[in-house]
Amino acid sequence: MAYGHGKVILFGEHSVVHGRPALALAVERGAEVTLVPGQPSLTTLHIEPWGVDVDTGGDVNVGREPLQQALKVARGFYQDDREFALHATMRLPSGAGMGSSAALGVAVLRALDDARGLVSSGELIYERSLAWERVFHGNPSGVDNAMATYGGMAMFTKGQPLTRVVPRHPVSLVVAYSGSSSSTKIMVDSVARQFEKEPERVGKVFDAIAAIVNNGKLALETGDLTSLGQLMTMNHKLLSGMMLSTDPLEEMIETAMAAGALGAKVTGAGGGGCMVALVDSPEHQSAVKAALVKLGKTVYDVESGS
Ligand code: PMV
Numbered sequence: 631m632a633y634g635h636g637k638v639i640l641f642g643e644h645s646v647v648h649g650r651p652a653l654a655l656a657v658e659r660g661a662e663v664t665l666v667p668g669q670p671s672l673t674t675l676h677i678e679p680w681g682v683d684v685d686t687g688g689d690v691n692v693g694r695e696p697l698q699q700a701l702k703v704a705r706g707f708y709q710d711d712r713e714f715a716l717h718a719t720m721r722l723p724s725g726a727g728m729g730s731s732a733a734l735g736v737a738v739l740r741a742l743d744d745a746r747g748l749v750s751s752g753e754l755i756y757e758r759s760l761a762w763e764r765v766f767h768g769n770p771s772g773v774d775n776a777m778a779t780y781g782g783m784a785m786f787t788k789g790q791p792l793t794r795v796v797p798r799h800p801v802s803l804v805v806a807y808s809g810s811s812s813s814t815k816i817m818v819d820s821v822a823r824q825f826e827k828e829p830e831r832v833g834k835v836f837d838a839i840a841a842i843v844n845n846g847k848l849a850l851e852t853g854d855l856t857s858l859g860q861l862m863t864m865n866h867k868l869l870s871g872m873m874l875s876t877d878p879l880e881e882m883i884e885t886a887m888a889a890g891a892l893g894a895k896v897t898g899a900g901g902g903g904c905m906v907a908l909v910d911s912p913e914h915q916s917a918v919k920a921a922l923v924k925l926g927k928t929v930y931d932v933e934s935g936s
Pocket of ligand 1: 642727898
């Protein structure tokens, strides 16, 4: 079975596209891809639970063009005429800020390697998965792909090697899905337009987020959960100022805070998708989860070091 991790961005989404650092952790949920026995004449990919099928044939997979294109990109890395049928199981919501497309790309690339008895390096899988991701996002920073490939917790800056982050204590998070998905490409383009229009002001916002990322790393390393929570809330306010939050996300964040979270923010592209809240005890974790479930949200537990 080939695997790609999902991820949660703790700090630094969007500004990471513009060269600032982000801090993220992989989650246990991800994409799993297995080979289906047989010798198909095309490389095919079936994805559960989405009930989606794509292939590398000449006919357009109507409504699934980006996925078909991405599969062709992945297939194109192999200069042979061997074709395989792949079965993917996604344990992440799509368009929810948990890195589902990067996780799928990494798992597909590893499965295509496995099928051929190859074991590519992490660097190669990462680079190839970026080509996959570009089909969907146009201009990905690479943070999702790095987390999908390598797992764990790390600070990521575009074009630089990952810096591992080792938290002093395990970190407990509650991630909840707002119920509406969003397009990362549209949200990234919107921030890019704001930056183009007001480079000085928006550049300062990116710099402020970069300072939060660096302080967040310190708070993790020293086990200062109170500061960590405050930094998450500060990061959220700056993201919200770039119009990346929504009413349902705000309601979820308020609910999580009222139930005892130390901090909460949108995670990923925003405009929908997920929020992440920090908790300091199993009791608070249960209380925050229960409050969000009461709002009708789907909730995921995340522990650091997955
Ligand atoms: O929403 P997701 O899982 O696609 O996360 C995107 C993170 C961004 O910083 C918004 C984009 C990027 O390429 O880093």
